[in-house]
Amino acid sequence: MRASVVISALVAVLVGFGSSVAIVLAAAAAVGADAAQTSSWIAALCVAMAVTTAILSVRHRMPIVTAWSTPGAALIAATTGISIEAAVGAFFFAAALILLTAAFRPLNALIARIPPSIASGMLAGVLLSFVLAIFDHLHAAPHLVIPLLLLFAVLRVFSPIWAVLAVLIAGIALAYALGLTEPVGALHLSRFVWITPTFDPAVLIGLGLPLYLVTMASQNLPGFAVLTAAGYQPPSRSILTVTGLASLLSAGAGAHTSNLAAITASICTGADAHPDPDKRWLCGPFYAAGYAVLAVFGASLVVLFASFPKALIATIAGIALIGPLAAALSRSMEDEKQRFVAITTFAITASGLSAFGIGSAFWGLAAGLLVYGLDQLIALRKA
Numbered sequence: 001m002r003a004s005v006v007i008s009a010l011v012a013v014l015v016g017f018g019s020s021v022a023i024v025l026a027a028a029a030a031v032g033a034d035a036a037q038t039s040s041w042i043a044a045l046c047v048a049m050a051v052t053t054a055i056l057s058v059r060h061r062m063p064i065v066t067a068w069s070t071p072g073a074a075l076i077a078a079t080t081g082i083s084i085e086a087a088v089g090a091f092f093f094a095a096a097l098i099l100l101t102a103a104f105r106p107l108n109a110l111i112a113r114i115p116p117s118i119a120s121g122m123l124a125g126v127l128l129s130f131v132l133a134i135f136d137h138l139h140a141a142p143h144l145v146i147p148l149l150l151l152f153a154v155l156r157v158f159s160p161i162w163a164v165l166a167v168l169i170a171g172i173a174l175a176y177a178l179g180l181t182e183p184v185g186a187l188h189l190s191r192f193v194w195i196t197p198t199f200d201p202a203v204l205i206g207l208g209l210p211l212y213l214v215t216m217a218s219q220n221l222p223g224f225a226v227l228t229a230a231g232y233q234p235p236s237r238s239i240l241t242v243t244g245l246a247s248l249l250s251a252g253a254g255a256h257t258s259n260l261a262a263i264t265a266s267i268c269t270g271a272d273a274h275p276d277p278d279k280r281w282l283c284g285p286f287y288a289a290g291y292a293v294l295a296v297f298g299a300s301l302v303v304l305f306a307s308f309p310k311a312l313i314a315t316i317a318g319i320a321l322i323g324p325l326a327a328a329l330s331r332s333m334e335d336e337k338q339r340f341v342a343i344t345t346f347a348i349t350a351s352g353l354s355a356f357g358i359g360s361a362f363w364g365l366a367a368g369l370l371v372y373g374l375d376q377l378i379a380l381r382k383a
Contacts, residue, residue, distance in 0.1 A: 057284020
């Protein structure tokens with residue numbers, strides 16, 4: 001056990017929750033959820049993250065961490081004219097489809113065949129936007145961002161992971177000192193609200209099916225690729241079964257789908273978390289504990305995170321992901337024969353390309369596999 005294990009896990013929780021909770025709030029508003037239903041939605045998601053991560057990481061001894069579907073939340077936020085009851089019906093439908101995928105179409109063979117150059121190139125493309133976001137906010141809040149960057153640059157010489165924790169603590173203190181935060185009310189416990197679903201065929205097809213597709217394409221497949229790039233063999237069927245069940249059980253409380261983490265997983269799967277890959281699974285229980293705390297105080301913590309300036313969350317997330325980005329770029333370029341494949345995957349993923357409601361991570365992965373397949377075909381013909 002190392003302190004870096006605990007720090008990596010808690011930073012991953014902060015990045016995962018703080019960087020995307022606003023999208024979930026927008027999704028809840030789009031389907032007409034009231035304050036109690038929104039609080040229940042957030043708390044149920046946090047419980048699902050805690051339970052699924054604890055089960056998967058301890059059972060398989062891998063740094064398997066889960067997250068809610070951020071692309072799915074963005075999809076929900078873009079809908080109009082759908083009630084919260086109909087949306088919950090779509091959540092149940094998407095969860096059932098994930099379970100069917102686990103039962104009849106396990107992805108083990110597909111994941112095992114993804115070359116490390118493609119998996120790492122895709123991960124690097126995803127992480128790049130988070131690191132570059134630091135400099136987008138530097139213009140808006142230089143008095144907040146520049147001191148944090150300087151602090152990290154100095155402290156990382158001694159310990160990269162402690163440097164991230166120092167940036168987190170100093171950033172919150174500096175935001176308060178500069179008067180950049182909003183007032184926060186008293187903390188209170190979360191409450192779960194049962195939402196009786198309605199199963200409207202039009203909503204099931206128009207929202208439930210796309211929710212399933214974007215969750216699989218933009219979250220689960222990249223999540224499997226992150227684990228593969230880190231040298232693990234992810235148990236895809238077990239992961240889909242556990243996250244599918246969690247999605248099914250939490251849907252009635254308003255939560256949309258649970259899935260494998262990709263961005264935050266890179267914080268827990270790298271050498272900064274622990275130099276021994278066989279010990280990195282210890283991040284899982286601490287990650288689960290972090291989300292368990294968020295579940296208890298979910299309603300108030302939503303307000304707390306919303307009170308922080310966007311520049312602070314973006315800077316902490318970007319700094320925490322510099323190490324994983326460097327590692328992913330290095331792994332993607334290790335095989336000289338596959339560098340073109342890696343660059344293709346990286347460039348398309350980093351471009352932010354989106355089509356048919358599916359994000360760039362999937363299209364980068366698909367393009368990389370296509371180029372890799374063409375290269376293999378040409379090599380066979382030459383032989």
